[in-house]
């Protein structure tokens with residue numbers, strides 16, 4: 001399986017107040033924690049929506065401002081064109097991803113996502129066109145709606161995932 005890791009890193013970080021991808025935790029940027037987790041299983045890595053110097057950046061598709069699905073759509077198209085089988089997606093704000101994320105998700109089937117965190121998922125690149133046309137139709141652009149369309153299985157992980165949405169979340173994460 002040729003796997004592309006995609007870090008979804010657009011959005012306004014309104015609750016955080018500044019770009020949360022660059023927030024520091026344990027001396028490293030949040031985005032670097034996520035990149036390390038994805039690199040373990042992925043053959044290549046892209047970042048969707050924001051520049052990060054060490055990682056190839058993709059523009060959201062079919063347009064900017066559509067939310068995380070715009071980033072996933074860009075990653076799926078890039079993956080399909082580059083001969084990848086699937087995309088492993090994760091947000092830039094989840095620094096505690098499990099070391100065996102791909103293994104746990106792949107038990108759900110070819111398309112699967114973390115239960116209650118559909119931004120973290122495994123998506124066959126064969127879904128690229130389907131997601132593009134879903135976004136062009138302008139219907140429900142939530143990750144949850146897409147997970148249903150993609151028939152992605154929700155997978156309960158062995159340990160809970162935490163997201164950093166606010167400065168308070170970051171402070172709490174620093175204490176764990």
Ligand SMILES: Nc1nc2c(ncn2[C@@H]2O[C@H](COP(=O)(O)OP(=O)(O)OP(=O)(O)O)[C@@H](O)[C@H]2O)c(=O)[nH]1
Pocket residue numbers: 008009010011012013014015016048049050060064065066067068069070071072090091092093119165
């Ligand atoms: N590529 C891309 N990623 C996005 C977009 N919107 C949100 N994301 C990412 O999706 C993940 C979940 O989004 P949120 O937690 O709602 O992030 P956000 O919209 O920046 O935060 P708030 O403004 O506080 O809601 C985060 O990793 C965001 O960086 C977008 O339009 N494009």
